[in-house]
Amino acid sequence: MEIQITHGNEMVVALSGRLDTTTSIELSKRLEAEEINEPLVIFDLKETEYISSAGLRLLLYWKKELAKTKKAIEIHNLNSVCQEVFKVTGFGNILNVK
Amino acid sequence: MKFRFPIILKIALLGLLVSAIASSVALTISGINQNNRSKTTLINNIDMSLYSVDYSYTNGEDGANLVAQLKEVKDYVQNTIYNNPELHDAKLEDFASFEEYEKTFQSFSQWIFPDGKMIIGSQPYFSFKAAYRELTHIISEAHLSSGAHAAYVAYREEVNGEKRLVFINDTRITNPDPKNEFYHLPGSHYVFTEKDEYIDKNDEDYFGYKINGYLTRLVPIYDTEGDKEEVACVFVEYDLKTISDTNLRIVLNELTILSIVMVVTVGLYMLIAHMTITRNLNKLTKATVSISNDLKEKKPIEPIVLQFKSHDEIATLADSFDVMELEIVNYINIIKQEAKENERREAELEVASSIQLNALPDKDYRDDNLNLAAFIKPAKTVGGDFYDYFYNKDEFIVIIADVSGKGIPAAMFMMKAKTLLKAKILSGLPLVDAVSEVNKELTANNESLLFVTAFIAAINFNKNEIHYVNAGHEKPYLIHQNKVIKLDGASNFVLGGEEDIVFIEEKAKFEKGDAFFTFTDGLNESINKNEEEFGYDRVIETLSESSGLSLNERLDLFNNKLKEFVGNEEQFDDITMITLSRNDGSYHLRYEQKDYAVIDDAINKFEEHFADVDDETRAHVGIALDELLNNLVSYEKREDLIIELDFKKEKEGLKVVISCNGDDYDPFAKHKEKYLEHDDEDIAPGGFGVKLVKTLSKKYEYHYQDNHSYITLYF
Numbered sequence: 148m149e150i151q152i153t154h155g156n157e158m159v160v161a162l163s164g165r166l167d168t169t170t171s172i173e174l175s176k177r178l179e180a181e182e183i184n185e186p187l188v189i190f191d192l193k194e195t196e197y198i199s200s201a202g203l204r205l206l207l208y209w210k211k212e213l214a215k216t217k218k219a220i221e222i223h224n225l226n227s228v229c230q231e232v233f234k235v236t237g238f239g240n241i242l243n244v245k
Numbered sequence: 246m247k248f249r250f251p252i253i254l255k256i257a258l259l260g261l262l263v264s265a266i267a268s269s270v271a272l273t274i275s276g277i278n279q280n281n282r283s284k285t286t287l288i289n290n291i292d293m294s295l296y297s298v299d300y301s302y303t304n305g306e307d308g309a310n311l312v313a314q315l316k317e318v319k320d321y322v323q324n325t326i327y328n329n330p331e332l333h334d335a336k337l338e339d340f341a342s343f344e345e346y347e348k349t350f351q352s353f354s355q356w357i358f359p360d361g362k363m364i365i366g367s368q369p370y371f372s373f374k375a376a377y378r379e380l381t382h383i384i385s386e387a388h389l390s391s392g393a394h395a396a397y398v399a400y401r402e403e404v405n406g407e408k409r410l411v412f413i414n415d416t417r418i419t420n421p422d423p424k425n426e427f428y429h430l431p432g433s434h435y436v437f438t439e440k441d442e443y444i445d446k447n448d449e450d451y452f453g454y455k456i457n458g459y460l461t462r463l464v465p466i467y468d469t470e471g472d473k474e475e476v477a478c479v480f481v482e483y484d485l486k487t488i489s490d491t492n493l494r495i496v497l498n499e500l501t502i503l504s505i506v507m508v509v510t511v512g513l514y515m516l517i518a519h520m521t522i523t524r525n526l527n528k529l530t531k532a533t534v535s536i537s538n539d540l541k542e543k544k545p546i547e548p549i550v551l552q553f554k555s556h557d558e559i560a561t562l563a564d565s566f567d568v569m570e571l572e573i574v575n576y577i578n579i580i581k582q583e584a585k586e587n588e589r590r591e592a593e594l595e596v597a598s599s600i601q602l603n604a605l606p607d608k609d610y611r612d613d614n615l616n617l618a619a620f621i622k623p624a625k626t627v628g629g630d631f632y633d634y635f636y637n638k639d640e641f642i643v644i645i646a647d648v649s650g651k652g653i654p655a656a657m658f659m660m661k662a663k664t665l666l667k668a669k670i671l672s673g674l675p676l677v678d679a680v681s682e683v684n685k686e687l688t689a690n691n692e693s694l695l696f697v698t699a700f701i702a703a704i705n706f707n708k709n710e711i712h713y714v715n716a717g718h719e720k721p722y723l724i725h726q727n728k729v730i731k732l733d734g735a736s737n738f739v740l741g742g743e744e745d746i747v748f749i750e751e752k753a754k755f756e757k758g759d760a761f762f763t764f765t766d767g768l769n770e771s772i773n774k775n776e777e778e779f780g781y782d783r784v785i786e787t788l789s790e791s792s793g794l795s796l797n798e799r800l801d802l803f804n805n806k807l808k809e810f811v812g813n814e815e816q817f818d819d820i821t822m823i824t825l826s827r828n829d830g831s832y833h834l835r836y837e838q839k840d841y842a843v844i845d846d847a848i849n850k851f852e853e854h855f856a857d858v859d860d861e862t863r864a865h866v867g868i869a870l871d872e873l874l875n876n877l878v879s880y881e882k883r884e885d886l887i888i889e890l891d892f893k894k895e896k897e898g899l900k901v902v903i904s905c906n907g908d909d910y911d912p913f914a915k916h917k918e919k920y921l922e923h924d925d926e927d928i929a930p931g932g933f934g935v936k937l938v939k940t941l942s943k944k945y946e947y948h949y950q951d952n953h954s955y956i957t958l959y960f
Contacts, residue, residue, distance in 0.1 A: 167871040169845040197864035199871040200934035228864040235940045236933045 149194075150177050157187035163194030166202030175205055186218050193224035203238050210242060221245050253523045257515045264507050272496055272503070287392055288462070291481045294387040294396075295464040298479045301383055302466045309469040311383070314376035315413075316468070316476055319400060322413050325352055326432030333432055353431065380414050384479055388416040393483040397429055400477040408437040413477055459484055525551075525559045529566060536570060546574050594653070598623065601656050604663065606634055609797070610825075614706050615641060617825040618796035620804070622767075622816070629655030629697075630765050630819035631663050637670055637703065645823055646699035647718065647765040649739075658695040662687060662740065666701065676703050677750040680714045680740070684748070687741035696741040700763055704755055706827070711761065712752035716740045721763035722785070723753065724826075727792045729785050757829035760796075762788055767820035768803070771811050779810055793835050796824050831893035839886040844874040847890055855892065858899060862960050865941040866901060869958055872934035873903055873912065881907040895959075898943055903956040909949040912956070913939060 148164035150173070160178070164170065190206065192198070210220050222244045225233065233239035302308045302315075326332045332349060340346040357374050380398060388396035397415040401408070412435075417428035429435075435456075442455040453462040463478040532549040539546045548570050551563040602621070610617040619632055629648035634641065644666055648655045665686050669679035680701055687697065700721060702713035711723075713732065717739035723730045734751025755761070764784070771779040787806050791799035800822055807820075832854045836843045848867050855863060870890075877888060883906070891902040912935045939945055944959040 165848070165867060165871075167844070167848070167867070168841060168875045196860070197868055199868045199875075200937060201871065201875065203933070228861055228868075231941070232868065232937060235937055 148173060150174055152177070152181060154185065156185065157189055158183055158185040159189045159191055161191040161194065165196050165199075166192070166205075167197075167199040168201040171201040171205040175208075178209060183213070183218065188213060188218060188220045189223055190220065191223045192226070192229055195226065195229060197226075197228045198232050200236070203232070203236060206242055207238070219243065251523070252526065253515055253519050256518050256522075257511055260511050260514050261507070264510070268500075268503050268507065272500060275496070275499070287483055290391040291387075291393055291462050291483065294391040294393075295462055295479065295481060297390075298383055298387050298466075299464045311379060312466060312469050312476060314379050315398070315466060317376045318380055318398075319413055319477055321353075321356055322431050323411070325356070326350070327411055327434070329432075333434075335430055335433065350430075377414070381416070384414060385416045387479060387481055391481055391483075393481045395428070395482040397480050397482070398477050399429070399480060401475070410435045410437070521555060521557070522559060525553050525555065525563065528553075529559070529563055532566065532570070536573065546570070546577070548574060597653065597656060601631075601660070604660065605631060610634065613828060615704070615825050615827050616796050617643075617823065618800050620800045620820070620822045622820045624651065624767065624816045624819050629659055630767065630821040631659045632821055632823050633663055633667060634823075634825075635667065635671075639705070639707065641704040641706075642670055643702045643704070643761070643763070643823060643825065644699060645718065645721075645763045645765060645821060646697050646740075647767075647819070647821070648697045649695055651819075654693055654695065658687075658693075658697065658741075662697045662699070666699070670701075675750075676701065676712060677714055677748050680716065680748050681746070684716070684740045684746060685744055688744040691741050696739040698739050698766075702761075702763075704761075704825075704827070709754060709756045710752050711755035712750055714748050714750050716748070719764060719766055719769065721761060722788055723755065724760040724762070724788060724792060725754075725756070726758070727789075729788045755827060757827050758831065760824060760826040762799075762822070762824045764823070765819060765821040767816070767818035768807070768822060770818060771807055771816070771820070772814060773810050774812055774814055779807060783810070793833060796826060799824050829893070830895070831891060833892075834890040836888045837885075839878055839881065839884055841875075841878055843878060843888060844871060847874060851890075851892060855899070862899060865960050866899065866958075868941055869901065869938045869960075870903075872938050873956060875934070876912060877903075877905055877907065880910075881905065883907060897959050899960045901958045901960065903958075904953050906953055909954060911947045911949075913945055913947050 148162065148166065148170035151161040151163075153159045153161075158181075160174075162174070166174070188209070206220070206222065213220055220243060222233075222242050225244060230239075233242070233244060300308075302311050332353075335346075335349060340349070357377050384396040384398055387393075395415065395417055397417075398413040399410045400413065401410055403409070412429035412433050413431055415428040415431075437454075437456075441457070444453040444455065452465070453460060455461075459482050461480045461482045463480045465475045465478045467473045468476050528551060532551060535549060536546055538544075550567055552567065553560040553563045601623075605619075605621065608619045608621075617634060619634075621630060621632065623630065629651055631644075631646050631648075633644040636642070644663075646659070646662060646666075648659045648662065650658075662683070665683045666679070669682045670676065672679065674682065680699075698717040698719075700713060700715050700718040702711050702721075704711050711732075713734065715732075715734060715736045717736060720734075720736070721732045723732060732751075732753060734753070735749045737748045738746050769779050769781055769784055773779075783806065787803055788799075791802045794802060803822060832851075834847055834850055836847070848870050851866060851870065852863060855866075858866075874888065877886070886905060886907060888903070888905045891900075891904075893900045938958070942958045942960055944957075946957045948955050948957075
């Protein structure tokens, strides 16, 4: 899994590969080390093959974490597998999916 | 620096020693001769003078006259002195002065010198009484002409059993010995002792006495009248010690001269020896040192040509040295040349080695029918082992072979064999005929008598069988349902050995999921430090252990076992291994660890193995593996957890079985599902994961059997 973070008006976290148990831990460590000043964090899943429940839990955690400082998250560019996962688990309703 | 004793000194010392010994022997002999010679000469002279005295006293009228005179002197001495006890006992040393003597012997003096006084030592003859004068004259002649140290006249008598000598005259009265003033006074006498010795005329040339270390020779004077009694004797006395002393002096003189001559000779000897021997030896040494220095400093050798003019052994040595020197120079050049040659050859070998390895197909091969992995490790840079595989229509051909010998010749023979085998097999001939043809071609013109052992197999997927020709090669193994079976069919003769061989082809079942392992004898004949072979038992053992492993893991296992067995021993033969497995569409993974790393590894391996499956299905399987393995690793209590995964393409789709030795826990049970429809803050892990698995799979099932849980999914 490759993580690419760009800062600007909003912070963009571009993820390629799988977002599962193993890679969630990696991503979590990266985000904790990041200084986030932007009001919006976009998770760009364009290159993400699939996301498992571990990945979903990570996104949910960061939604709540950022909300404490009045920041929001958005999930962008889901492929069909990820869309299916979001739909099946109901996360599509909880997370702001664009 | 080490102490050296110069050869020149050794030679000199040796010369000195030898000449010293020779001289002393010579001198001793000469000394003895000299002694004898002097003694003989002296005695001859004495005898001559005594003869002369004898002659004077016996020669006619003159002789009779002399005897009469002697008798006169004797009578006077006998009557006036000898019979007077006072004078009789007088000794010269007893007198304080000559005047005293004169006084005492007044009558004698007056008798001898009627006209004057007697002066000892310088008395002119004419002043003597005639009789005494003649007597003195004759014995003085005898004394002085012979070289003896004294002459005297005495008569012999016997008184009361004592033998006596009574002196009448002594030459030393008129010719005193400067070293010894002693002389016999007229009328004094000597009594013979037992030590004194009379020498008879029979033993020597003349009579004589040996008295007190002195030797005397005598001539008796006989009376010319009456019964011709002995009147008196003329004695000549000589001292043997004087002769020896004289001779010693002569010898010492000779010794001095000899020593000087010897030192000069030895000096010359050293000089000549230096010119002819040591100077050349030094040159030789210098040349040797120069060469060895050049060698030490790795400088080019500057040849020193010695060419001595002499014709001795040193010149021979120098000639050998000259030859040796040139040989060394040549030899060094040859070695340098060879080193360069070797370097070039090694570079060529490396190129040859890479050409050879490039001539072999890839070490990994995979298609729908089978997977193959190969390993080859030449013992020398260029080896004699090879393998090959290719499709011949719908049969898959595998060849493994070992050419006898090593290095370039073996490699070239190997290339020929490999090319021929492939060409003949692809030409459409039945396998056994193709092998037969190859054998014929390899045997023809095989002057270097190389041969090759080979195992040539063809796998027929439709008939589920492997048919093969074994040309003297190690027998391979099949693995059928975790059982190791030796391919024990008939073994033929090697290829390239005999032209007319009828090869036999064998066959065996080779079903889906079966594996095959073949190798060259470099494997089983690898030797450890105790000279033990790796052997077939270890091959079979390793194969059994590798049954659950992938093909590359199997080869790795062999390499590790071999490394462990062989230790630091040098590999002496090429080692080649090939293993292949027939696909049954299934894929097996096994983990004996309770670790999150298992999840990632399993997903990676699955994705790698099933690269041909569509992305969506692979994503679904990936999610399912992540969810279910996460559950097992997180919630199973036992630490010795063993998780096994089986993947297999089936008609209904991709079947995935996740089994483990854990608790009986059905993740799909109704009450464990958790639906996330609201913003749930406390999402239990696994809850919506299981929901995901259920949704993404076509079919899911759980059962527990023999203490193992099985989750079966279809995608």
